[in-house]
Amino acid sequence: MHTITQTPDLAAFCERAANAQFITVDTEFMRESTYWPKLCLIQIATEDEAVLIDPIAGKLDFAPLLALFDDKDVVKVFHAAKQDIEIFVKMSGRTPNPVFDTQVAAAVCGFGDSVAYNSIVKQVTGGEIDKSSRFTDWSHRPLSEKQQRYALADVTHLRDVYEHLLTELDRQKRHEWVADEMADLMRPELYRVEPEDAWKRLKMKVNKPLELAIMQELAAWRERRAQDQDVPRGRVMKDEAIFELAQQQPADAKAFDRLRSFSRGFGRSDQAADIMAVIARVKKRDKTELPKVPRRPRGPSPRGPIGDLMRVLLKSVAEDAGVAPRVIASSDDIDALVLDDEADIPAMHGWRKKLFGDRALAIKHGKLALGASPEAVIPIEVDINPPQ
Incomplete structure (x- = not known):
């Protein structure tokens, strides 16, 4: 060797x-x-x-x-x-x-x-x-x-x-x-993980612009600290702690004692001082400088019949292609497509779009139906403007 x-x-x-x-x-x-x-x-x-x-x-x-x-x-x-x-x-x-x-x-x-x-x-x-x-x-x-x-x-x-x-x-x-x-x-x-984008990986959702701004800044602060110290980000601060801080916004050492994510006495640490400085800085922003909380898309539910039909189509397409369904589209892809025709997802690019994405949108807009035989699911084109 x-x-x-x-x-x-x-x-x-x-x-x-x-x-x-x-x-x-x-x-x-x-x-x-x-x-x-x-x-x-x-x-x-x-x-x-x-x-x-x-x-x-x-x-x-x-x-x-x-x-x-x-x-x-x-x-x-x-x-x-x-x-x-x-x-x-x-x-x-x-x-x-x-x-x-x-x-x-x-x-x-x-x-x-x-x-x-x-x-x-x-x-x-x-x-x-x-x-x-x-x-x-x-x-x-x-x-x-x-x-x-x-x-x-x-x-x-x-x-x-x-x-x-x-x-x-x-x-x-x-x-x-x-x-x-x-x-x-x-x-x-x-x-590359840019600190300013670190908040995007957080799973928790907030409902107020100020809370979102604090979450963004704390996630960036944690990311920089983890990179500088070369330690896992969770060792600096857990995701749940960022979410709790964004909501509770502690302004003094005693306030940390009332938070579930921190041990008693943490509020007197240098790290707590840094966190409070971040929160105070964000709270000084003008309301016009705060980020907008994304609105929940209006439209059919991803878990309704349109999503169900898309999932049947995905299974059929995957069987025909001889690949696992997830290779073509994930469940999250389908949810996104139900809500947004322009969703920027893998299923709407390249070969996946030709194989599945275009047909999934056709189902959503009533241009494609699904039939069944004993052997397979059969896509059927629908004339949505039949002659009178």
Whole structure:
């Protein structure tokens, strides 16, 4: 097993790999106690070589690797790519280009939604991967032989999976289906969390503009603090605490003692002082500067008959295409489409729109009906202006 710990060896490998049509890539990292993933190992394989790149045991300049990732003549193949790509975006500000995600392609080829790597390896190659090293401490050195074998298996089997999926995409004429997904994976902004946008991931809803403004500012404050201290955002403050603060708006130390999300005495801490300063600053805004609380869309209920018919259509379309329904549209997609014809959802873009989105809107507007035979659901076009 070849482990690279020095920059000259990394540069030499990357020079050889630049002649390959594709490389398979995986990483081992830890982030249970950090905001940013802590990179512990990089695995890369070409068609005839596989290496481990160790950023902990050696002193490495990653410039040769990042140059290889920028090489548009070499496809970078991952399985479930987002977390791996996030690491490289943090390194360079750029995504590898081009990329191919075998999990996405597998879903399009009928292997199921979010298929696990060991499952697709078994289906494609018949091989088994020993997953017992998956949750070991990858930051500990030296790595055991078992860990190294596991790490290499993640990229050597991936070569066979990639080539099999390319063949399947050719056979089913579905390269277009994955093209948009791969383009989306290469957007650097997908991997950046801007503090000002952090509130969008919160599930709680508020009803007043002032509460929404406080929630936005506190979420941004928490995100910056978590990034600066490199700790999980939940360790700074829980989501529920942000929601409670937005509603209760404590203005002094004693007020924190009446909140469920904070321990007694927290109000005297420096963190509480920062929180109160954020709340006070927002409360000084003019009402015209406060954000508008989004109105609930008016229209048919997502859980009514239109949504039910769309779900029947989705199941039928998915069965015909030989893919899991969620690959085409999620339940949230359907809810959004019932409420808004212009919903910006995956089901209304690219191949999904042709396969499902357009027909779902036709059902919504009475231009398409669903019939049934013993074998299948049958879409039936409806003439909404029949001759008199």
